[in-house]
Amino acid sequence: MTNAGNATSAVPHPGRCLVALVDFQNDFCHEQGAIARLGQDTSGARAALPNIERLLALARAAGVPRVHVHVVHSEWTDAPAWSARGRGGEILDIARLPVVARGSWGAEPYGIEPQDDELVLVKHRYSAFAYTPLRLVMQARGASHLLLAGVQTNVCIHATSRDAVQDGFVPVVVEDCVAAATPLEHETALADIRQRMGQVISLSDLRAAWGARATSTV
Numbered sequence: 001m002t003n004a005g006n007a008t009s010a011v012p013h014p015g016r017c018l019v020a021l022v023d024f025q026n027d028f029c030h031e032q033g034a035i036a037r038l039g040q041d042t043s044g045a046r047a048a049l050p051n052i053e054r055l056l057a058l059a060r061a062a063g064v065p066r067v068h069v070h071v072v073h074s075e076w077t078d079a080p081a082w083s084a085r086g087r088g089g090e091i092l093d094i095a096r097l098p099v100v101a102r103g104s105w106g107a108e109p110y111g112i113e114p115q116d117d118e119l120v121l122v123k124h125r126y127s128a129f130a131y132t133p134l135r136l137v138m139q140a141r142g143a144s145h146l147l148l149a150g151v152q153t154n155v156c157i158h159a160t161s162r163d164a165v166q167d168g169f170v171p172v173v174v175e176d177c178v179a180a181a182t183p184l185e186h187e188t189a190l191a192d193i194r195q196r197m198g199q200v201i202s203l204s205d206l207r208a209a210w211g212a213r214a215t216s217t218v
Helices: 043-062 134-140 153-166 183-196 203-213
Strands: 017-022 066-071 119-123 145-151 170-179 199-201
Touching: 017 043, 017 134, 017 153, 043 066, 043 145, 043 170, 043 203, 066 134, 119 134, 145 153, 153 170, 153 183, 170 183, 170 203, 183 199
Parallel strands: 017 066, 017 145, 066 119, 145 170, 170 199
Antiparallel strands: none
16 A cells, blocks of 8 residues: 555646556456456456546546557567567466457457547557557646556556656556556555656545645646
8 A cells, every 4th residue: 555654745736647547458357358267366457447437537527638558469569579478487378368369359448438538549568658659648638647547567557657757757556446466466566666666546545636636736
């Protein structure tokens, strides 16, 4: 959990933020999705759904732009090194069971459909900044802080946080709106993000801060 003495003081003003919901798709969240069929526990993702819905509602009310980041894999973007990831390990076996394949049920959104005024951004690697226009979107919307929700904390959330800070933005991970396959992976990733990259806050921190600041001067 967040450990700052006054957590809300670290929450950025909504006028400086963009919210990105990362990889909230059937293959990563559904009990019949590819990740669950590969033996990983996806219950944390499903448990995070109500909080993510609250986060999006809060962002919509505060006028914060929202981006839904969906990952898609296909022969058009799966370079040899990318296709070989996970070989010899116990987590991925994409040769046997493809994950978020283009046009598949597994690549469809889980539980949350983007609204008309929300951008859907497609990525093909772990980070939402890799080979995507996210940097341009951040600049166009005048956002300095990227609020992150979704899955998995130790994979795509972590990778996106690292690229965000390296690209000149502040990653802000909403800790109860992200999930990993195990509590250890989740907490270890959050600790690394907190120590080396940006901020880790809770949804209650965000609600308290934005409730007080939404009408203040940016």
